Amino acid sequence: MQTRKPTDQAQLPQALAARNDGIALDLAWVRSVQANTSSIERRVATLPGRRSVKKQYQAAWLCRAISCIDLTTLAGDDTAGRVRRLCAKARQPVRADLLGALGMEGLHVGAVCVYHDMVDTAVEALAGSGIPVAAVSTGFPAGLSPFALRLAEIEASVAMGAAEIDIVISRRHVLTGNWGALYDEMAAFRAACGPAHVKAILATGELGSLRNVARASLVCMMAGADFIKTSTGKEPVNATLPVTLVMLRAIRDYYSQTGVKVGYKPAGGISKAKDVLIYLSLIKEELGDDWLDAALFRFGASSLLGDIERQLEHHVSGAYSAGWRHAMG
Numbered sequence: 408m409q410t411r412k413p414t415d416q417a418q419l420p421q422a423l424a425a426r427n428d429g430i431a432l433d434l435a436w437v438r439s440v441q442a443n444t445s446s447i448e449r450r451v452a453t454l455p456g457r458r459s460v461k462k463q464y465q466a467a468w469l470c471r472a473i474s475c476i477d478l479t480t481l482a483g484d485d486t487a488g489r490v491r492r493l494c495a496k497a498r499q500p501v502r503a504d505l506l507g508a509l510g511m512e513g514l515h516v517g518a519v520c521v522y523h524d525m526v527d528t529a530v531e532a533l534a535g536s537g538i539p540v541a542a543v544s545t546g547f548p549a550g551l552s553p554f555a556l557r558l559a560e561i562e563a564s565v566a567m568g569a570a571e572i573d574i575v576i577s578r579r580h581v582l583t584g585n586w587g588a589l590y591d592e593m594a595a596f597r598a599a600c601g602p603a604h605v606k607a608i609l610a611t612g613e614l615g616s617l618r619n620v621a622r623a624s625l626v627c628m629m630a631g632a633d634f635i636k637t638s639t640g641k642e643p644v645n646a647t648l649p650v651t652l653v654m655l656r657a658i659r660d661y662y663s664q665t666g667v668k669v670g671y672k673p674a675g676g677i678s679k680a681k682d683v684l685i686y687l688s689l690i691k692e693e694l695g696d697d698w699l700d701a702a703l704f705r706f707g708a709s710s711l712l713g714d715i716e717r718q719l720e721h722h723v724s725g726a727y728s729a730g731w732r733h734a735m736g
């Protein structure tokens with residue numbers, strides 16, 4: 408297997424928060440976690456109706472959102488050319504004249520997220536930019552390849568220069584309440600990541616209940632996940648506000664018990680700037696300003712940036728441009 412020399416990605420100034428070293432599996436804590444679905448749904452139902460961010464601050468919030476995007480391409484027909492175009496977009500996410508008018512020169516996305524096969528291309532294309540490459544590993548999206556191969560895939564992606572690894576958990580461990588197996592799996596994935604930060608994809612649309620989402624979040628954090636992430640983007644239901652509320656509260660509980668800040672990444676189906684404002688205000692309310700930063704928050708999204716760019720253009724010029732002018736890759 409080809410291995411890159413330890414270049415840029417390994418040397419990146421880590422924008423991420425301190426690692427989560429995890430704690431011993433605390434089954435009593437895990438089993439005590441509940442999720443009251445109707446009160447969670449009531450709480451999030453109030454969010455879209457509210458004007459979450461005043462108009463004059465919206466451009467600043469949208470620029471913040473851009474800095475937190477894991478700009479993603481995870482398609483079977485990905486090519487090196489598409490990944491290079493995506494990386495160019497990651498470096499210059501919004502037209503230079505618009506960024507100049509907004510006083511946001513130098514803005515870039517949080518990371519570029521690709522399959523293992525494209526890590527090398529992305530590392531090359533992002534050299535010198537300070538933008539990390541994130542790789543989806545462990546038999547993404549189903550996570551059902553042999554365990555040893557999943558570990559080897561992580562190690563290969565890190566050796567190739569990925570600074571962040573998005574792993575997928577075995578949903579069956581959650582569905583059968585086998586918290587010990589989930590903990591051991593997550594801990595092994597984290598160990599295989601070495602210095603790379605690890606995001607645990609829960610695939611919440613396949614976990615059956617919000618209580619399972621809450622318990623799986625907690626177990627993954629106990630086992631050392633640096634981020635918890637909702638979805639692969641390939642499940643029938645991906646990031647939602649109820650799931651977000653549950654995961655944010657799990658992060659808050661873990662922080663209050665351990666003093667460790669774990670990051671959050673909603674992913675899949677987030678494609679509109681107005682949704683971004685709702686997510687950011689929910690995070691501000693539930694976790695506080697520390698989490699409004701790429702170190703602790705990412706949007707996993709393939710097309711969101713185009714809509715944000717359109718809104719920023721409208722903010723600067725008063726006119727909307729056609730969506731096709733904001734191609735991603």
Ligand SMILES: O=C[C@H](O)COP(=O)(O)O
Nearest residue numbers: 640674675676707708709
């Ligand atoms: O992790 C990121 C997701 O796969 C992206 O999903 P999306 O294409 O719906 O934005």
